Amino acid sequence: MARSFDTLTAAEIAAGIAAGDFSAAEVCTAALDAIAAREPEVQAFLQVTPELAQEAAARIDAARAAGEALGPLAGVPLAIKDNMNLAGTRTTCASRMLENYESPYTATCVARMLAAGCIPVGKANMDEFAFGSSTDSSAFHPTNNPWDTARVPGGSSGGSAAAVAAGMVPLSLGSDTGGSIRQPAALCGVVGMKPTYGAVSRYGVVAFGSSLDQVGPFGRTVADVALAMDALVSGGRDPYDSTAQDVVPGFVAAAASAEDLAGTRIGLVPAFMEAEGLTAEVRAGVERAASALEAAGAELVEVDLPHVDAAIAAYYVIGPAEAFSNLARFDGIRYGYQEPGCANLAQQSALSRAHGFGDEAKRRQMLGAYLLSSGVYDTYYYAAQKARTLITADYTAAFAQVDAILMPATPHAAFRHGEISDPTQMYLSDMYTISLNIAGNGGIVVPVGLGEDTGLPMAAQLVAPAFADERLVTYAAVIERALADAATGAPVLGVAPACAGKGGELA
Amino acid sequence: MALTQEDVRGIADYARIALEGDELAQMTAYMNDAVAMLEPVLAYNLPDVEPTFHPIGDLSNVMREDAAAPERDLARDAALGNAVATRGDSFRVPSILGEGEA
Secondary structure, three states: OOHHHHHHHHHHHHHHHHHHEEEEEHHHHHHHHHHHHOOOOOEEEEOOOOOHHHHHHHHHHHHHHHHOOOOOOOOOOEEEEOOOOOOOOOOOOOOOOOOHEEEEOOOHHHHHHHOOOEEEEEEOOOHHHHHHOOOOOOOOOOOOOOOOOOOOOOOOHHHHHHHHHOOOOOEEEEEEEEOOOHHHHHHOOOEEOOOOOOOOOOOOOOOOOOOOEEEEEEOOOHHHHHHHHHHHOOOOOOOOOOOOOOOOOOHHHHHOOOOOOOOOOOEEEEHHOOOOOOHHHHHHHHHHHHHHHHHHOOOEEEEOOOOOHHEEOOOOOOOOHHHHHHOOOOOOOOOOOOOOOOOOHHHHHHHHHHHHHHHHHHHHHHHHHHHHHOOHHHHHHHHHHHHHHHHHHOOOHHHHHOEEEEEEEOOOOEOOOOOOOHHHHHOOOOOOOOHHHHOOOOOEEEEEEEEOOOOOEEEEEEEEOOOOHHHHHHHHHHHHHOOOOOOOOOOOOOOOOOOOOOOOOOO | OOHHHHHHHHHHHHHHOOOOOHHHHHHHHHHHHHHHHHHHHHHOOOOOOOOOOOOOOOOOOOOOOOOOHHHOOHHHHHHOOOOOOOOOOOOOOOOOOOOOOO
């Protein structure tokens, strides 16, 4: 009997190909069929790459036929956020500025996923240059949340999250500067992880906030995210990214070790759980996750992060300042949109940037330019970096008491397209994700079911000390297993119902 | 003190972003909203706290041998391939100084 490939995890696809149950070419065809059937409703992709996918699949089938060892993700379809270079594709950052930009090389994170055997099926939509929490600021089209297409998938990695939630791919890559992996994972009901700053190379990823950016994976199970993390850190520190650090690939083992949590202490932050704007259903979801950890033997402990209130303000100083510096390179000369018919270079730069960038990209750069200007810089920038010192110290103090902290990922479920039209209101919805980018440590978002009021995906976020990211995978796996279907063992949320089984049959 | 449209015009000039039509008024409103949102951070301008410019800051930088790495060189075609205007082996730009500025 035929079944849709979306019932399979990345681990099952790789195992099935290795065992000869199906070929990589068949999986590739199934993924492309699923994309063809589901993409009109979801619009997760900016570019689908059937030729690259088929070539990669053929190489895997040939390797298997030749008796060669296959990678741990051999034949697993992968979606890649469109701020990551992959030779043979455009890298547009969802901006008119880079509409025709051909990737001159392949980003390390992408190359490592491909080296593990992934087949690249396409480049995923995002907020323009990763500025946003909805993916609505893409210059090309919005992406719809697979659970309710009137709603946003979150952002900025909204296409990457939606592609996984819609069952078009089992794995995708995103980047997280202020929550851009974790917030869309929460809104789309998938697992998403921002590792510690430096754990994954950013070489070949278009820079937004250089002291904040980090790459990470999305998947429908914790085990799949662990497989992706092992692939991303395998090969050690990338000499092409001076912030990259050596991380031992122990994520798969950490996910499999999720059993008894006796002796583990999990922190809860009362101020987060009682925050204004946090909906009752999100709080109830986080409490379900807390109960799951407690049932596994963990002790729940209240901890305080007294300076975390400053995180949003500090972020919207540091982020725009770094974005302005990074995006100054887009002058229309070496790459990017160039305004025709200009009399001089200054006019060409100003008009190329005016017409190449969308509204939010202009707003962030204008704010950054102001904050870095003479006189203003001393007032805001130093204050933000001092707040950063205190927020980091808060986490250090908290982690002296607990092994990890459990908190919401977002204050509310997915919102409707256009529902949050005021940019500064949109910024405030980053309240639970931003402090990790400020302090640099890692976090994971794990689905906890559907909200009792909205019927939309709910999630919990776990936060660990810097370079203790394996813990995140262990504790998330405990939550996942506790909330799983008792009969089948399937995670509490699977492929979004409107998409499940639509196209993508594996013969 | 609120930013005026003249202030914002000056910032746009510095940022090399031409604001046209209603954009100046809209950007001015946004800038004032955004700066108001940043207000809480001013309480952190504390004399006895060191700023942190980089997370995980005590880790060492990654260095490489000071030697050419030809495998990383971007081929000339690739380097020029994404530019709109080129001539020969060069990027082509309009005059740097406008008329009367020379």
